[in-house]
Amino acid sequence: MIRNPILPGFNPDPSFIRVGKTYYIATSTFEWYPGVRIYRSTDLANWEFCAAPLDRAGLLDMRGNPDSCGVWAPCLSHADGRFWLVYTDVKRFDGAFKDAHNYITTCEAIDGRWSDPVYVNSSGFDPSLFHDSDGRKWFLNMQWNHRGKGTGGNPAHASFDGILLQQWHPARGLVGPVTNIWPGTKRGLTEAPHLFRRGGWYYLTTAEGGTGYGHAVSMARARNICGPYESHPDLHLMTAADAPDHPIQRTGHGQYVETPDGEVWHTFLMGHPIPGPDGQGRFCPLGRETGIERCVWRDDGWLYLEGGSLLARTEVPAKAESHDDRKAVEYDFTAPLHSDFQWLRTPEPTRIFRINDGALTLIGRESLGSWFEQALVARRQQHLRYRAETVVAFDPQTYQQAAGLTTYYNRHKFHALVVTHEPGFGRALSILSCPGDWPDAALFAPLDQPVPIPEGPVHLAVEVDHAQQRFFWRKGEAWHQIGPTLDASVISDEGGRGEHGSFTGAFVGMVAFDITGQGREARFSRFSYAPE
Template sequence: MIQNPILPGFNADPSICRVGTDYYIATSTFEWYPGVQIHKSTDLVNWELVSRPLNRKALLDMRGNPDSCGIWAPCLSYADGKFWLVYTDVKRLDGAFKDAPNYITCCETIDGEWRDPWYINSSGFDPSLFHDDDGRKYFMNMQWNHRGKGTGGNPKHASFDGILLQEWSPDKGLFGPVKNIYNGTERGLTEAPHIFKRNGYYYLTTAEGGTGYEHAITLARSKDIWGPYEDHPQKYLMTTAGAPDHPIQRTGHGQYVETPDGEVYHTFLMGRPIKGPNGEGRFCPLGRETGIEKCVWREDDWLYLEAGGLLPRTQVPAPSNVEKRAIAPSKTDFSQGSLPDEFQWLRHPEPERLFRLEDNALVLIGRESAGSWFEQSLVARRQEHLKYNAETTLEFEPENYQQAAGLTTYYNRGKFHILLLTHEPDMGRALTLMSCAGDYPDGALTFWLEGPQAVKSADIDMRVEVDHASQQFFWRYKGDEKWHAIGPQLDASIISDEGGRGEHASFTGGFVGMFAMDITGGAKEARFERFSYVPDVQRRAAQR
């Protein structure tokens, strides 16, 4: 069986394609660098991260991009002996404008060096490329209407002004007529177009209803790629709107794929909400994840879920017998000389300004604050479990309170918790614990300790234990056996889409990692000797 999600943790907007017997899924990375995650599978059950192709300045520079901007909804395809990747680098979230340049790049191998991109247009986001049987290529994106009063946190249907289609070639660029081929259903917020072809029909899948709990996958078809398109008899292939007790929620935004044997599946975006710290509300600490459902064609030439209805299942029949692999804890001592695959950083195409690996350690170069959109020294990995612990060993010699380094659970610059080693006047080295509990501009720092806690050594172990809606930080001197809790239990629901301004204002996922800042501009360095991420920890408070 396939267990949903197939890509746990922040892996949104899945675009899937098959090449021979291999399957590939590309997902959004938003402000995290390098851009786009591509996973590979041979059985639709076991997936391996094989590439983050947007890994240099010529392909992507996100310095200054607001939170939840950057890489939205890539489209991955294969034709002419090459992989093709279409992507948007969104430069604005709030307000009437979006500023969303769209690009195409390609590469003969999935993990090779992708060519410098073709700039395509900026009329909207969620671009897609369709390769027709006759070799012609068609580019699509949703059209953004800045007169429609669509703002971050409060999207308006009128800002989503239909799906544009135009022919494209590597030599000519966009050419010929551009046409709005589909305005969507009454659910609105129509985006994420993908076309596939079968039995003489062009099938158009789109995402509707926004990124929250009204999300849906809509299906339409036409005998002519230019339309008109008729809606599916159910309108939607998948949605969990109106089913609040279903374990999978926020279902939408996916793509169709066929196996070599002709079985059919459809990826989808999903969330797994849990209750907040007071047992109220719901939030998705693992962000927007990737799922997949098995589908069937019926005599009316329409695609339906194999099990019927509109709700995706947590377990789905796989195309063949497979062996489920165990998920091993992630532990590294940074001795390999390169950043482990699970880690990313924020926005910057020149990582040498933020960190380096040397002498079996990750050295972070203190740059701007945790509130920066430009140059922030934060190296982190996705939260993939509702219950986990993370540890690191820090060596740091701060000289003033503007220099600090430590361990953080992080969503964006307005939603984080950080345990920091810093320097306090008349005290020297000290620990402090701070949080930001709401998206800017409303967010403000909260300091949880009555006063900074003096420490005698520059070598500190730090630990955070996350258990569903709560989390607790710990510390000890390097080499000690006993951990010491520091500060209160904190609200882990902050580290989610639903934290702060809510589900439509931010839509990425939780991270845990290492951070350093030096807002004097002196680039003070912090040395991290190790980092571990261990899921499903069982706390043993009696031993502490």
């Protein structure tokens, strides 16, 4: 039995391939570094992390990228004895424009050093590369239209102006005419194109409806790669848009794969929402996760979900059994940094942290939420209930220096328990919180006053239980709660700006800042994450 999600926590936009008997999924990382996360499996049920290809400045530099920009919707493929990765680096989020630059990098081994990128175009995002059986390669991406309502090819949303197709050659780049092959269905917001070929047809799958609760996987086909394309009889292969009580929501954006014995599967991104602390609303603190469904081909030559509806299942019958992932993890800080952890935007991690003497030392840089150089090292929240702990040694000299433990989504959505220095209190604990205040990112202080602490390392902890979270600290044996119970649901896609305003997921980790510019250092000797 396969249990969805197969990749819990922030793992969206799954590009799915098979090479021999091994399956690979590549997911978006947005502003988190290194860029793109690739997982592998031999049974479709259990997946392990294997690579983060965009790991140097020549491949990716996101300093200055706004929240939820960066690496959108990679496409992984394999041809000519090597892996091919197509990705977008989005530089602008708000307003009529999207500055989205598309690149290709390759590598013979999935976990090797990937080639310097080849720039392709900037006409839209969610690019993919299709390797046809005649040896030609075709580049696809959605076309972004900045001109406003009534100017695009799909009336549902003018900005998403169809799927572009053009031949691409490794030596010559883009060649031949650009063809807009499909405007999408009436659902609109057509993006994330993937092509495959079967039985004399070219099949096109796309995501539609936006990446919120109207999301869908849509499908079309044509005899000629350039079209014309006809839409699926049901328009969509899967969607939960009309089933708000279904446990899996936001289904869309995935890719098709056949197994060696002829089974057919399709990945999808998904969310499983929880209500807020008042019992109202829908919030996905784990972000957009990856699921998988078995499909069938019917006599009409179209693909359908095996279950017969448009709804993806939480449990899918399979030969393999999904392992229980609720295991506590104790991280020892030995180089290199454990692959569970990522940081934000910069290709120069030595500017913000180092690992030595069994500890992670963060070098305080810009403010919590900076788009340039923020010393924050964190891992995904992958469970609705968990406890995380750390120990920090930090000797701040001013309130402009702080270090501690944070639950973090972006500059508008975080809670942080920090060691700082407060006039009249000296070295003290404080809580910094931005509970979804968009666009101002106003800072709130849930504590009535700072809590003075003696010298030496201090233990910090956070417990999250669905929509609530609590911070704790200790210097001796006993833990003490500090501050009120906080709203954890705001550390989610929907928190603050709403479901279409941010696209990553909740992280928990270690942070330090020094806005005096002196680079005050904080030493973290341990970190643990324990699902409950």
